[in-house]
Amino acid sequence: MNIQYQKTDNVNALLTVSLGEADYSPKYKEKLKEYGKKVQLKGFRPGHVPASVVEKMYGTNIKVEQINSLLSESVLGYIRENKLNIIGEPLPKLKSAVDWHAQKDFEFEYEVGLVPEFDPQINNNRKFEALRINVTQEVIKETTENLRKQFGVNVEADIVSEEDYITGNLKALDGSFEKNTMIPLNKISESELPKFIGKVLNDKIVFDIRKGFNDDSAYIAHASGATKDQAETMNGDYELIVEKIHHQALADYNQEFYDKVFGKDAVNNFEEFSIKLKEDIERNYQTETQEFLKGNVYRSLVQTVNIELPVDFLKRWMLVRNPDKVTPQTIDKDFGPFLDGLKWNLIQGKIADEAGLQVDQEEVMARAKNMYLGYFGQMQPTPEIEDVVNKMVEKYLTEENGKNFNKLAEQIEFEKTLEYIVSKVSVSERQVSVDEFREIVSKENQKN
Template sequence: MEITLDKHSANQASIKIKLNEADYQPKVDAKLKDFAKKSNIKGFRPGKAPISMVKNIYGTSVLVEEINGILSESLNNYLKEQTFKILGEPLPVEQSETIDWKTQKDFEFDYKIGFVENIDLNLDSKIKATKYQIKVDDKLVKETIDNLLSQYGNSTNPEVSEEGDHIYGDLKATEGEFEKTVTLDPTPITKKLAGKFIKVSKGDVVEFDAKDVKKGQWQEAFGLSDEEAAEISGPMTLTVQNINRTEAAELNQEFFDKIFGPDTVKSEEEFTTKVQETLQSNYDKESKVFTEEELKKVLTETAKVDLPEEFLKEWLILANEGKVSAEDVEKEFPMYAKQLTWSLISNKVATENDIKAEHEEVIEKTKQMVREQFAASGLGAQMEDSMDMFVDNYLKGEEGQNYMNMLTSIQNEKVLAFALDKISVKEKEISIDEFKELLEK
């Protein structure tokens, strides 16, 4: 057997494997002898058929099977010995000449591979990143409490509308065929236009012009789709069918218990503090995730990993066995490339610094995830006795892939924490509005 490697570029190469008869024939002969012992061929007692007949019947299929096995094992072993990191899987190159399995003795097979030679990343103070901290201010706390009071308040249908009421009715174009029943939330629209919907009653017809509705307000205030909003123009009417008003709940013990559970807080001051703490905890998680994603960008840009893009695109199409098209791969490849690059960097840092995710950590992180999911549904306390069952079922799900995903997630967290400790980090406190602006970039 002869295996040769020919590098075409910094990240792609071809591998040629040459086999002669001595490489495969002993295995083929052994397999045919085993077939002869077990075969049940008409006209002969079981296991007594001549080897020549067995070879005539099974010879080609056994030859193909054994050569494929040799190729797979040899190629895998050869790639393990290389210093570069293989990406995807080797792609067989179609033979220019048809193989004659009946008479051919020597065989030659070609494969294409994609790889990365090395990942150059030194975690030191030359690398700069920002660690964001979202500040929960009094304004945000007040807005949250007001929303909760509204959400848990009583709904009524008054005869005459006031500022802030939602108007349910038939929206219609004066010229044209557009007509749809909508619920108008006047909050997003201009004060001037919103004023037209104050002091109206059931049956009233409110007239306005489509140009008075700014970009995005058809969707946000009237609940229309982008397509519906695009076709609206000129004079409009909204015929009022009903008026919906939510009366704010009272800040009392019943309200406190609905939000945080019985007797968790017992005064307005405690309630406000609890809301602030809850908001801060939630935004701490969001800012942590955002900081980590930004750090990934910094590290991937610093490492400058050169991926074999054309090879990977071809491999993705073949690996998905017709489930995705070339157009699909082209569209999704930038995201795939980012994820692959980060995975390579994370594994390199983890290997070089002995960073590992332990089984106990996987169990604990899964428990935390399950608790958060059940807490959101209000069933947190009831499921603790069955926690081990929930965790075990989840980690065994998707044929064990959930366990591997959790393992990878923990390793990534450890790698990012390690990186933050090594590089130059500037801490920056931002408001929730500034945070939203960062997310939109």
């Protein structure tokens, strides 16, 4: 066997593999004997079919199989031994038709895509802006009120106010529908809401049911207790007789409220509550702004790091690798995002190697465990819940031949790489309000 390597340009090369009969014959004969022991043919005892007959029946297929196996091993072995920095996979270059039956010597060519050396230039010459959201008293007050609503108690009221729930008899004025139900006022449209506010027990409220629920048949069904088909036909004026008014009273500032928000005895008075709430809001905002910064870093590197890539080769490789998803007609549309992802993988790989970034099994398991604890809504589980979660994590990470494990490992490596990059580049800070931050994110998303 002879393998010749010819670099056609900076990012493309050709591997030529020459095979003689002596290269594949031993494996070919060995496989032929195996077939001879298994073949069952009328007129012969099992395992006693003449070798010439077996070869005539299966020889060509066995030869093709053994040569292809030898080619694959040899090409990949050559690439590995010579430390060729390739991208994608070698592509067979079709020449003249092969006469597998008659030929004894063969020559095959493979196109290879190369990745030249590149420098991602991760240093303080790269400048980024980190946004820090200013937590105002207004934000703290709004969050506090939302928490008081969330953990408040349901009481019966004498007069209807916004966001109350009304229990009563709902009926169509034309007599086509009647049912006892509970209607949440936070779902009533602004145009019909004034008809409800200020009403007291036993009052009658007449409203247009389609206007009242913003012409949403699904919610008409949910609020009225009607079937989906009934709701589609419900229209016109309906009458609701007020039987009960349910009001969500705000939670008082007491230990029970503090424990519901932060856990038992985490805070013990309003001052401690306010301090911890501000810290939590700042931490949540910081997570958002850090993710936004990392996204900007990712996009900047993909756009600015100069990596010469074998574009034509990669397009051919995409077509061969994904014939069901990529066609010559769609290749240009699909290629841009593919190339960006490929560039990032190369950048990430180089940085991870140079910085010694690694992901171990314990990190992956911890990530999966936190994910499942999040589903249970608690980060300090009971022993019983922790036991259930551990079993779920083990199952999740081992199923699908470890695909889930690899997916989480890739996520962690992605995050570690970006965190490392952020630590090496120049980052200035700017204070913004939460509304300004949302607007900046929205504009950035529109660009991308």
